[in-house]
Amino acid sequence: MWLNGIFMETMTHSATVLKSPPSTRPHRIVVVGGGAGGLELVTRLGDQLGKQGQAQIILVDSAATHLWKPLLHEVAAGSMDPNTHQLEYIAQARWHHFEFQQGEMLDLDRVNRKLVVGAVLDDDRHPILPERHIPYDTLVLAIGSVTNFFGVPGAAEHAMAIDTVSQAEHVRKRILAACMRTQTRLAESEDASASKVNLVIIGGGATGVELAAELRNTAQVLSAYGLHQLDPRRDIQIALVEAGPRILPPLPERIATETTRLLQALDIQVLTGDKVVELRSNAVLTASGNVLASDLTVWAGGIKVPAVLGRVGLPTNSLGQVIVSPTLQSITDPDIFALGDCASCPWPATGKSVPPRAQAAHQQASLLVKSMHRRLAGKNLPVFTYRDHGSLISLGNFDTVGNLMGRLVGRSVKIQGFFARLLYLSLYRQHQMALHGLLRMLLDTVAQWLRQRTMPRVKLH
Numbered sequence: 001m002w003l004n005g006i007f008m009e010t011m012t013h014s015a016t017v018l019k020s021p022p023s024t025r026p027h028r029i030v031v032v033g034g035g036a037g038g039l040e041l042v043t044r045l046g047d048q049l050g051k052q053g054q055a056q057i058i059l060v061d062s063a064a065t066h067l068w069k070p071l072l073h074e075v076a077a078g079s080m081d082p083n084t085h086q087l088e089y090i091a092q093a094r095w096h097h098f099e100f101q102q103g104e105m106l107d108l109d110r111v112n113r114k115l116v117v118g119a120v121l122d123d124d125r126h127p128i129l130p131e132r133h134i135p136y137d138t139l140v141l142a143i144g145s146v147t148n149f150f151g152v153p154g155a156a157e158h159a160m161a162i163d164t165v166s167q168a169e170h171v172r173k174r175i176l177a178a179c180m181r182t183q184t185r186l187a188e189s190e191d192a193s194a195s196k197v198n199l200v201i202i203g204g205g206a207t208g209v210e211l212a213a214e215l216r217n218t219a220q221v222l223s224a225y226g227l228h229q230l231d232p233r234r235d236i237q238i239a240l241v242e243a244g245p246r247i248l249p250p251l252p253e254r255i256a257t258e259t260t261r262l263l264q265a266l267d268i269q270v271l272t273g274d275k276v277v278e279l280r281s282n283a284v285l286t287a288s289g290n291v292l293a294s295d296l297t298v299w300a301g302g303i304k305v306p307a308v309l310g311r312v313g314l315p316t317n318s319l320g321q322v323i324v325s326p327t328l329q330s331i332t333d334p335d336i337f338a339l340g341d342c343a344s345c346p347w348p349a350t351g352k353s354v355p356p357r358a359q360a361a362h363q364q365a366s367l368l369v370k371s372m373h374r375r376l377a378g379k380n381l382p383v384f385t386y387r388d389h390g391s392l393i394s395l396g397n398f399d400t401v402g403n404l405m406g407r408l409v410g411r412s413v414k415i416q417g418f419f420a421r422l423l424y425l426s427l428y429r430q431h432q433m434a435l436h437g438l439l440r441m442l443l444d445t446v447a448q449w450l451r452q453r454t455m456p457r458v459k460l461h
């Protein structure tokens with residue numbers, strides 16, 4: 001069977017080996033993970049090296065489609081329909097001269113330089129693709145991160161994560177169901193205080209804060225779309241719990257203070273300096289003795305790297321991130337690079353590691369495009385320098401707040417309101433531009449704008 005230009009042996013073998021072309025074959029660059037960083041990387045490498053046959057570019061991802069991860073809290077709140085934003089890897093591969101192999105990276109044979117990729121099954125658990133071995137000359141690990149429950153009792157069982165589109169959709173459906181149940185109870189009861197929806201978000205970082213505000217917006221829209229019994233502020237209670245002394249720890253204190261004020265004005269309870277110690281099916285317990293009633297708990301309080309990277313014999317840190325040198329190569333295997341959330345890369349200006357952010361993944365992908373050209377030419381590799389352009393926090397339709405790192409003024413500058421909103425929206429457009437070019441990004445922006453005019457502001461089913 002031919003799949004994306006690679007010959008695959010019959011599926012009767014438990015692990016099929018993709019046949020390598022003859023020895024004159026081009027250098028094979030395999031990128032695992034088509035997220036914020038990995039997809040930009042293969043798109044540009046495909047256009048620059050794959051198209052000319054100078055290298056064979058292969059993307060491996062466990063999913064069939066890509067959605068920029070910073071949009072997931074909007075999917076969870078129902079304010080974004082993922083179907084209108086997802087990109088099919090197989091189509092992107094065809095347009096940009098790389099090959100796509102769907103499947104989860106299960107293991108790595110570093111001696112023989114082969115990646116083990118798991119079988120892909122359909123909804124009825126019938127095989128679509130077999131387990132495969134994919135050879136590489138250069139491997140780039142870009143598999144991102146997953147939620148870290150830090151071993152808190154009950155967290156893995158009772159909290160929901162928003163690492164993938166399906167998880168975010170699950171959160172949305174649970175919120176909608178909880179609101180509808182409460183609406184029914186309120187309609188049947190004389191006592192308006194009898195029933196409430198309690199939503200608890202754990203983690204006061206950017207994701208938790210943005211989700212809290214987005215949920216308040218959803219609550220208001222839902223009550224306008226038929227859930228008339230629900231008073232969005234009174235009947236849908238949202239709490240944000242942060243173990244540290246304040247929300248948004250990486251941002252300047254004045255932005256955290258302003259954001260707290262804005263959240264409280266939206267009737268969102270902000271609890272800081274209170275560590276979650278246990279989760280139950282209907283409650284969140286904190287170290288100070290607080291017991292927060294919860295119909296739905298979302299965990300947005302930290303990341304770790306998928307377990308597979310801990311099994312492949314590369315040095316990793318306590319979060320499972322691959323420790324890389326400033327050239328983004330593993331410190332023990334120069335044929336393996338890592339970028340984005342799954343990499344621990346030095347940030348000499350601060351003495352810390354580069355933070356797990358989309359802007360870091362984007363910058364690292366840009367560097368690796370240059371690195372791959374130089375590697376093929378046998379030249380020295382460039383060194384990664386992270387440029388922190390600041391952070392923007394979207395509070396849904398209510399406000400946007402954040403800081404810009406001004407290169408001219410050499411310090412952080414606070415921004416808020418319309419200008420901040422425009423900049424926030426432009427981050428996703430920059431990602432789209434890296435994937436599709438300027439013209440298609442502009443067409444897509446117009447198409448999205450028109451589509452929004454013809455759809456409800458919240459996904460209702």
Ligand SMILES: Cc1cc2nc3c(=O)[nH]c(=O)nc-3n(C[C@H](O)[C@H](O)[C@H](O)COP(=O)(O)OP(=O)(O)OC[C@H]3O[C@@H](n4cnc5c(N)ncnc54)[C@H](O)[C@@H]3O)c2cc1C
Nearest residue numbers: 033035036037062069070104105143144340341356357358
């Ligand atoms: C709700 C939310 C909001 C956020 N908001 C912001 C923001 O506003 N600004 C910002 O800078 N950052 C934000 N982030 C963080 C940002 O999304 C990440 O830092 C960024 O996506 C990391 O990019 P990446 O390429 O390393 O990984 P990802 O974008 O996570 O991509 C990883 C890819 O690897 C694939 N994969 C995973 N495991 C395997 C495997 N074993 N085999 C094959 N494929 C695999 C996944 O399917 C995925 O496609 C947010 C994160 C979340 C969850």
